[in-house]
Amino acid sequence: MKFPVLRVYTVLYLIFLYAPIALLPVFAFNSSKVIAFPLAGFSTRWFAEMLNDDLLFRAAKATLIIAVSSSILATCLGVLAARASTRFRFPGKGGVMGLIMLPMILPDIIVAMSLLVVLLAMGVNLSLLTVILGHVLICTPFSVAILTSAFQSLDNSLEEAAYDLGETPLSTFRLVILPLVMPGIVSSLLICFTISIDEYVIASFLGGNQTVLSVYIFGQFRFPAKVPAMLALGTILVALSIALLTIAEYFRRRGIAKTGAKDTGGFL
Amino acid sequence: MATTSLFDRVRRSEAASGIALISPTALYAILLLAAPLATVLIYSVMTDGPSVGVIWQLNGENYAKVWTEPIYRAVMLRSLLVSFAVTAVTVLLAYPVAYFVSFNVPASKKSLWLFLITIPFWTSYVIRVFIWKGIILGYNGVINQVLMGVGLTSEPLQAINYNVGAIIITLAHAYAPFAILPIFVSLEKIDRSLLEAGLDLGESRFLTFLRVTLPLSMAGVIAAVMIVFIPTVGDYVTPTLIGGGKVNMIANQIQVEMLKQHRMALGSAIAVSAMLIVCVICLVFLFINRRFLGAQK
Numbered sequence: 001m002k003f004p005v006l007r008v009y010t011v012l013y014l015i016f017l018y019a020p021i022a023l024l025p026v027f028a029f030n031s032s033k034v035i036a037f038p039l040a041g042f043s044t045r046w047f048a049e050m051l052n053d054d055l056l057f058r059a060a061k062a063t064l065i066i067a068v069s070s071s072i073l074a075t076c077l078g079v080l081a082a083r084a085s086t087r088f089r090f091p092g093k094g095g096v097m098g099l100i101m102l103p104m105i106l107p108d109i110i111v112a113m114s115l116l117v118v119l120l121a122m123g124v125n126l127s128l129l130t131v132i133l134g135h136v137l138i139c140t141p142f143s144v145a146i147l148t149s150a151f152q153s154l155d156n157s158l159e160e161a162a163y164d165l166g167e168t169p170l171s172t173f174r175l176v177i178l179p180l181v182m183p184g185i186v187s188s189l190l191i192c193f194t195i196s197i198d199e200y201v202i203a204s205f206l207g208g209n210q211t212v213l214s215v216y217i218f219g220q221f222r223f224p225a226k227v228p229a230m231l232a233l234g235t236i237l238v239a240l241s242i243a244l245l246t247i248a249e250y251f252r253r254r255g256i257a258k259t260g261a262k263d264t265g266g267f268l
Numbered sequence: 269m270a271t272t273s274l275f276d277r278v279r280r281s282e283a284a285s286g287i288a289l290i291s292p293t294a295l296y297a298i299l300l301l302a303a304p305l306a307t308v309l310i311y312s313v314m315t316d317g318p319s320v321g322v323i324w325q326l327n328g329e330n331y332a333k334v335w336t337e338p339i340y341r342a343v344m345l346r347s348l349l350v351s352f353a354v355t356a357v358t359v360l361l362a363y364p365v366a367y368f369v370s371f372n373v374p375a376s377k378k379s380l381w382l383f384l385i386t387i388p389f390w391t392s393y394v395i396r397v398f399i400w401k402g403i404i405l406g407y408n409g410v411i412n413q414v415l416m417g418v419g420l421t422s423e424p425l426q427a428i429n430y431n432v433g434a435i436i437i438t439l440a441h442a443y444a445p446f447a448i449l450p451i452f453v454s455l456e457k458i459d460r461s462l463l464e465a466g467l468d469l470g471e472s473r474f475l476t477f478l479r480v481t482l483p484l485s486m487a488g489v490i491a492a493v494m495i496v497f498i499p500t501v502g503d504y505v506t507p508t509l510i511g512g513g514k515v516n517m518i519a520n521q522i523q524v525e526m527l528k529q530h531r532m533a534l535g536s537a538i539a540v541s542a543m544l545i546v547c548v549i550c551l552v553f554l555f556i557n558r559r560f561l562g563a564q565k
Contacts, residue, residue: 017388035408201505201519214393217398245383
């Protein structure tokens, strides 16, 4: 008797979680301007309208530059921190790791405003670069979390064997460790990319005149006539996110299988 | 003696390698996180200048304003209440899901379930919030149409849109995985033989849950509470889109002061006050829990 209750509850909960992204394509393909049931009919006109929007393409380009740069930078920083914290003991580790992981729970607005204050005080012009600085900061904790589990499942004796066979620490890292944690690195890149694409607060505070996709969408929601096209764009973004996440999950699992660890599941 | 000094040397070199390896990431966090946060702290006791930037003049007025003027107090209080409600709703709704995945799903399927739970979290936050507001909870939204279709109401309810309730639902949706994952991890750690022992000793399933499973998973629940509570206090997108400027929370107030009024010092004082209150609440919560958990032993 107990099992079905929980199962039904969990399925209802999943419906609650998926309701928004399930409704998104329904209205993106609906021909009516009014975002409400009953549906008027199937149409791809909002996708066509979206593709004719030059400002949107400029925002998309800015987003892409930011997302690619910040995911690469954050993953590099993540590799260093995750490796250091799983392999070595050193004084002050708890404090340093706490600081690095802090943006994960610190409200984005605090991160954004404190960076803004410093950048303005230093006379730095707001641009794509300043958004990247902020995004690296908030992506790094996620990268560290993913990579820590990748490095943790490494067997230290593999590294020792490489040393015994005459490899230097650097070549050991390149030949033994890196291939084993590569799936974790790919997974981290994809997750950071997804976070950066979706991020709004930092992008709007630190972007200056450079509008990125999330900021553009946010602005367009003020105009009812623009909403359907934004839902079409949203449908594409959600599909892209799900594809990237699925690939990331695949790599994460492969990495765990490679090092022979037990899968505890989850990115966080 | 020789072995100790060798051991010390190795240990020292291990510490040195660790520090060297982590230094780029640590430096980045110090320069772009710790230093800016310290700057905000300093700004909060300075004086706002006529244009952007502050005058370097020590001043306690910002805090006096934030803590006494009704508008700031109202925003602060609203943020905290919304955050409390969101935390309670999110964690209570999440616990059974985490329990189901940990206890009733076969081990090989667990990561698939967790993956399914986290997917919506990673998809565009701005768009998800808009769908809650415009499509699900709106005046012509799905819920109103269902309620009218079933005949429960004859007119669309205004009560579910543009208000605190709508903000709570949207935030509870957004932060769901933050609650589920820590509880799941703590449930996974529970030694299953303890539960069998409970049942063997004649406890009912429910009492075993209450006296064994729940206390052992409290660490996860506490983590979930903090991880949901802290970021929701400062959430910006949801109150802005759903409240439509009528139900501002702290993040909106900070945005107004800093970007529109260019009152950097006052904005900083709001941020510092909010984080201070959050810290105190978290510490009190941890303290109460330690007492509570201590009494359980």
